Amino acid sequence: MSDWNRWLFSRLAAGHQVDxxxxxxxxxxxxxxxxxxxxxxxxxxxxxxxxxxxxxxVALLAALAAAVAHALADAIAMPRPFVTGDSAPWIxxxxxxxxxxxxxxxxxxxxxxxxxxxxxxAAALAMGVLGLATAWARVHGGLHYxxxxxxxxxxxxxxxxxxxxxxxxxxxxxxxxRGRRVRRQLMRRWRGAVAGRLP
Numbered sequence: 001m002s003d004w005n006r007w008l009f010s011r012l013a014a015g016h017q018v019d020x021x022x023x024x025x026x027x028x029x030x031x032x033x034x035x036x037x038x039x040x041x042x043x044x045x046x047x048x049x050x051x052x053x054x055x056x057x058v059a060l061l062a063a064l065a066a067a068v069a070h071a072l073a074d075a076i077a078m079p080r081p082f083v084t085g086d087s088a089p090w091i092x093x094x095x096x097x098x099x100x101x102x103x104x105x106x107x108x109x110x111x112x113x114x115x116x117x118x119x120x121x122a123a124a125l126a127m128g129v130l131g132l133a134t135a136w137a138r139v140h141g142g143l144h145y146x147x148x149x150x151x152x153x154x155x156x157x158x159x160x161x162x163x164x165x166x167x168x169x170x171x172x173x174x175x176x177x178r179g180r181r182v183r184r185q186l187m188r189r190w191r192g193a194v195a196g197r198l199p
Contacts, residue, residue, distance in 0.1 A: 005147040006086065012139045012146065015087050023090050026137040030091050033134030037062075037107055037127060044114075044123055051117055058113035062106045065159055069105035069152060073097035080143055087142030101144050104152025105159075107131030112160040 014020035041062075045055045078099035082089040108131050114124035135149040 005145050008146045009081060009086060009139065012136065013081065013087050013142055014090055014140055022140060026140040027091050029133050029137035030141050030143065033130060033137065034103060037110060037130055040127060051120065054117040058110055061113045062110045065105045065109035065156060066102055068159065069100050069102040069155060072100055073102065081145055082142040089142060091141035091143055093143050098144050099148045100151030100155050101138065101148040103138060104131060104135050104149045105155045107134060108153045108156035109159055112156060
């Protein structure tokens with residue numbers, strides 16, 4: 001494990017401090033951050049009826065991000081700080097792989113997905129702030145190294161950019177040509193109608 005990762009962890013985490021003052025706050029955020037994110041998406045779906053399809057797409061993106069992050073974490077099997085002995089187990093959690101952080105992947109993917117939707121920039125920023133707070137809490141509580149969070153953020157960016165490129169390719173491959181054909185047919189009919197009216 002890289003030195004910078006352990007060094008940054010030592011600056012952010014409670015480690016083995018006795019009565020670490022921020023642990024109660026970190027525990028609450030770490031355990032409830034994801035639920036708050038889900039409530040935010042539900043509120044957006046309810047309050048913004050014209051954006052419901054987009055918000056549903058972001059929710060599906062978050063589910064995909066969770067599945068990919070868990071699969072990668074199980075395959076890579078990077079130990080958590082409380083397993084390696086770099087921190088006390090301040091927050092109850094299983095010992096499954098830590099890299100990439102599924103929480104970071106899901107929350108940053110949701111934030112980036114919301115950023116793509118018109119009129120959702122404020123919600124995207126709020127989701128991003130929630131993601132950062134949850135990431136800090138899970139590092140402070142000994143569940144993740146900073147590298148796990150960075151890996152989750154990078155994975156989120158790759159997923160969002162990849163899906164965006166696929167959508168653009170699909171639009172260029174299927175939707176745009178069909179639209180051009182429809183426009184050509186409408187122009188021919190319009191010209192025919194105009195020509196029929198001419199003396």
